[in-house]
Amino acid sequence: MEAVVTSVRRCRRLMIAAGACASRVGMKECSAYCGGFRSLGSFSGWGSPMVGRAHAAVSIARQLQRALAPCDFLGARLCRSASSFSAFHDRIHPPGLAACGWISNQSGGRTAGAPVGANQSRKMSGGKNPFSKLVTDLAGSKSKYYSLVKFGDKRIDTLPYSIRILLESAIRNCDDFQVLKADVEKIVDWEKTSPKQVEIPFKPARVILQDFTGVPCVVDLAAMRDAITRLGGDPNKINPLVPVDLVIDHSVQVDVARSANALQSNMELEFSRNKERFAFLKWGSTAFKNMLVVPPGSGIVHQVNLEYLGRVVFNSGGFLYPDSLVGTDSHTTMIDGLGVAGWGVGGIEAEAVMLGQPMSMVLPLVVGFKLTGKMKTGVTATDLVLTVTQMLRKHGVVGKFVEFYGKGMAELSLADRATIANMAPEYGATMGFFPVDKVTLDYLTLTGRDANKVKEIEGYLRANNMFIDHSKPVPDNKYSSNLELNLDTVEPCMSGPKRPHDRVTIREMKKDWHDCLNNKVGFKGFAIPKDKQGKVAKFTFEGKPAEMRHGSVVIAAITSCTNTSNPSVMLGAGLVAKKASDLGLEVKPWVKTSLAPGSGVVTLYLAKSGLTKYMDQQGFSVVGYGCTTCIGNSGELHEDVSKAITDNDIVAAAVLSGNRNFEGRVHPLTRANYLASPPLVVAYALAGTVDIDFAKEPVGKGKGGKDVFLKDIWPSSDEIAKVVQTSVLPDMFRSTYQAITKGNKMWNSLAAPSGSQYAWDPKSTYVHEPPFFQDMPKNPPGGKPVKDAYCLLNFGDSITTDHISPAGNINKDSPAAKFLMDRGVQRKDFNSYGSRRGNDEIMARGTFANIRIVNKFLEGEVGPKTIHVPSKEKLFIFDAAKKYKDAGQDTIILAGAEYGSGSSRDWAAKGPYLQGVKAVISKSFERIHRSNLVGMGLIPLCFKQGEDADSLGLTGFEKYTIEMPTDMKQIKPGMDVNVKTDNGKSFKCTLRFDTQVELTYYQHGGILHYVLRQLAAK
Ligand code: SF4
Secondary structure, three states, X not given: OOXXXXXXXXXXXXXXXXXXXXXXXXXXXXXXXXXXXXXXHHHHHHOOOOOOOHHHHHHHHHHHHHHHOOOOOOHHHHHHHOOOHHHHHHHXXXXXXXXXXXXXXXXXXXXXXXXXXXOOOOOOOOOOOOOHXXXXXXXXXXXEEEOHHHHOOHHHHOOOHHHHHHHHHHHHHOOOOOOXXXXXXXHHOHHHHHHHOOEEEEOOOEEEEEHHHHHXXXXXXXXXHHHHHHOOOOHHHOOOOOOEEEEOOOOOOOOOOOOOOHHHHHHHHHHHHOHHHHHHHHHHHHHOOOEEEEOOOOEOHHHHHHHHHOOOEEEEOOEEEEOEEEEOOHHHHHHHHHOOEEEEOOHHHHHHHHOOOOEEEEOOOEEEEEEEOOOOOOOOHHHHHHHHHHHHHHHOOOOOEEEEEOHHHHXXXXXXXXXXXXXHHHHOOOEEEOOEOHHXXXXXXXXXXXXXXXXXXXXXXXXXXXXXXXXXXXXXXXXOEEEEEEHHHOOOEEEOOOOOOOEEEHHHHHHHHHXXXXXXXXXXEOOOOHHXXXXXXXXXXXXXXXXXXXXXXXXXXXXXXXXXXXXXXXXXXXXXXXXXXXXXXXXXXXXXXXXXXXXXXXXXXHHHHOOHHHHHHOOOOEOOOOOHHHHOOOOOOOHHHHHHHHHHOOOOEEEEOOOOOOOOOOOOOOOEEEEOOHHHHHHHHHHOEOOOOOOOOOOEEOHHHOEEOHHHHOOOHHHHHHHHHHHOOHHHHHHHHHHHOOOOHHHHHOOOOOOOOOOOOOOOOXXXXXXXXXXXXOOOOOOOOEEEEEEEEEOOOOOEXXXXXXXXXXXXXXXXXXXXXXXXXXXXXXXXXXXXXXXXXXXXXXOOOOOOOEXXXXXXXXXXXXXXOOOOEEEEHHHHHHHHHHOOOOEEEEOOOOEOEOOOOOOOOHHHHHOOEEEEEEOOEOHHHHHHHHHOOOEXXXXXXOOXXXXXXXXXXXXXXXXXXXXXXXXXXXXXXXXXXXXXXXXXXXXXXXXXXXXXXXHHOOXXXXXXXHHHOO
């Protein structure tokens, strides 16, 4: 029984966390990948839009044989024993051939076998790349690339580096179907087009997933295999078309801490709670080609990405192009520190990219962030990122790229850059990008990447004007707006007590804390009456007297990929622990301390430096390799501590090296939560309180009752640098990542199904075959009329994806709860919607189940109910939808402005589809949600300017007929369509299929159906 959350309280916490960090995975034997590349059939499937013809496939096969020959049948053994793990890397992921224009050009052009069915009326695929003349040989190498220099347009010379990556992708993938020449021109003309919010297609080179949000993606792939079989095709053709890496990291929690067996115990609990999901992912790891699953206990997705998966430049069969990715976790942005463009997206976008489709994005504005100077000794990357976050929040960067540059950038280590890039969601940017420079190349070498590969990366990026050489004048790139920070001015700080951008310097911390106690309840206030602020709560901890005050630290966690990927701060924490131990300081036993590294490399360098024993002495023993406290998996506090907090209404504090601290995320009993660097986490754990002025007050009493101050235990930058230099070695990265290819004992002994099709367990309430492809016809169904549809929901403005998507705990009276109870699941085992994302039955019932949803039908009543129009009954929304479906009646949704804004996206379009909704008519749509609706085959319509349901006198009780042509030839993107009601009203709407590609998806019943038919036709 999976029970990540075992109580209502815990459910809530987990969901807050899961919602805030939308994004997880495992390990796949490299033989399977290699096998994938050997399989010509599946390979031609990958490149389906490009490599459909037999002679093209033969040509590709030959090239692949040449490129991949070393990784043949002995792939597994070769890979495991490879001395060069970056060679292994490229062998398991020869990426993006689907996107490889050169290959398609050489092999006779991109074709895409015509999808099944002769009744197609529109262009279904692309043609020859019109930019093939830009293909150039890389000097001193046999590789080729699309040259931006050869493009010969001066405007490119001043484009931000991040935009050049989008441009290169558009040029390489241009087929005048999915990517148009006009899209390339839009990007070249970025300075003028970006303020206009124009949309462009983007085909990232790969996808990264974590286990929470990755499960539904794998479920859909498994369902597609069944569907292609029903269509008479080969299930083995269904594989991700671009490399997909799934890291299982979000499930481990800190049940046991401050103990030598904490790691083992927590892992055992993790496996027992998540057995069903893990077994499913393990099946996926062997069934799918082109998918790497990194098992639980290996590390955190973004750190693994940085240290191992990040390619920087792909070499696919001798063709070079920049690495880029999307991930189903918001902190996917961490990889931007390595010069790889990547950010978090919802499940449907990720699945689309996985299946070789472009994603639509607004060509972003770019904020140029100039860095000058050098950080002072004692200041950490965490201090810097909290400062940067505050600046960028103030500047306003939502929906924009931030690009760092300047001489100060050269002073930042790669790990420092990754820390800054990681927190892009906190400062609100799509990504915080550091272009590649020498520091990047040095990091690639440090982390064990092959020397020849590093040389090739440098050669390609220099040749294509994508490399920063700090010895040359700062490039004259144009930015949409500018910011500047002198690193010299950054001070040690933390952020809190409730938001990541509420930065407070350590110098001002004591005063700020007292202000917070006084302030009225809010982001910076707890409203504790003056006479209660000095309260001392005496309690007994494991039989010994203890006491607690407002500000007492009860959780001190070194957690989060934000920091655990940075050796300077991790070893800095170790040095603080050592100095404290040497001087006789000890962390109080009731503080829940923990260390959750983002990869095994951290353990190795802490051991090599000799600092592990001091970390252990101060309670910072390893509790697991995963997200833990960062995602709210903090585990319970000791009952004595919990009781002392609740009995005395103490404002207890957590100090963690995470990136989010919203109330309720870290632990329900820690009302104050501060983000801080790992060394400060140790320091505050030692002090036992955040109510301290480190400049004037001692951290504690050491040997002989002597006061010990922070300055006595704080290492200098030189000290840290010396330990980093001697303790962090390339071999550690090589051995760690060679080891994860072998799994671990628990993973390897986990029973999992085998075979190319998943044996669905009808009794499972976690993993279920979704109905998306059941009864799917061989031929695209084309336009389907919506006739006499009932209005399921009648919304006003600002319905967000948080209202639509299932999230949080499962209410005991809800349709989902009833479904679970009918199957014998007890209330205590309901778990959260998040953990049941792999079961469409639960997710369909959880769609629109938000208790704060406002539906005009209910005339002021708030909650997840609606009126079933024919019977006038008030029902749960799912129950009403089911009644319509059972009666064979179509439904639509009426909505106001900005329908579908928000970031909780993975089920926001699938859920309404499952409930039988055929169309949404709104005043306006959030951009990505609209495209997700199209991806699920729903019709998005917008009222005409100045009109809405109210102005048209629509009550929702009418029946609606959408007069759209059924002949696809007559449907045009953006055309007007007439909508009629059964009470004689008639009004025009704009059809929001915005491109030919979207019309094609509609014709097929959705993006997944489109891809499925393409593959079935091969
Ligand atoms: S450690 Fe935190 S930021 Fe990193 S992936 Fe996990 S939850 Fe997200």
